Amino acid sequence: MGFLDNYETVNQKVIRLHATFPTNRIETSIIDWQPDKGYILIECRIFRNYEDEKPAAIDYAHGMVGAYNPQMKRWYVEDTVSSAIGRCASVVLGTETKPSLESMQQVETMPKAFIEEDLWAKPFSEDGFATAQSSMDEIKSKLGGEILSEAPICAHGHMLLKEGTAKTGKPYRGHVCVEKVKANQCSPIWYVLGSDGQWKVQL
Incomplete structure (x- = not known):
């Protein structure tokens, strides 16, 4: 055959x-x-x-x-x-x-x-197409937008975003575990505000 x-x-x-x-x-x-x-x-x-x-x-x-x-x-x-x-x-x-x-x-x-000829090896921009990255960069530069990544995942699923302003007037942001029992919760992920105005993971 x-x-x-x-x-x-x-x-x-x-x-x-x-x-x-x-x-x-x-x-x-x-x-x-x-x-x-x-x-x-x-x-x-x-x-x-x-x-x-x-x-x-x-x-x-x-x-x-x-x-x-x-x-x-x-x-x-x-x-x-x-x-x-x-x-x-x-x-x-x-x-x-x-x-x-x-x-x-x-x-x-x-x-x-x-x-x-590997057509997929060529960047789309050569043929006048916008890539996902170039589109996001344009949003950030022209509209002042912030591209947020997907919520991190811990042992109990997607973590919840927690943000606000502390009593001291300082803004805060972090992701916390969804587990209701505190003793079983995964460690939270906290961020610090960089000089460029973007949130970065606190090391």
């Missing part, structure tokens, strides 16, 4: 879909398309019955023209739409393999230059 023997074509999945749900409805839409950058994102929704209000499954396919051989580049949009339909049909039909035979064949014939 070969590597691709367990995969169905999109057409085979659609035929099974029509046989299983004769009144099904398939809807596809473009979520994002950047022709100049050579990629497209397609959404597919499949309804078991034509009159159903909510889809039985939603799935996506991301197509990049650089992943196709020269003779297939002009049809990368159509192929991505077919891929989205195949993936979504797999969810509705409950197949063992989600990718279609066509997608797996494409993996085997993908241009070598595209495989060797």
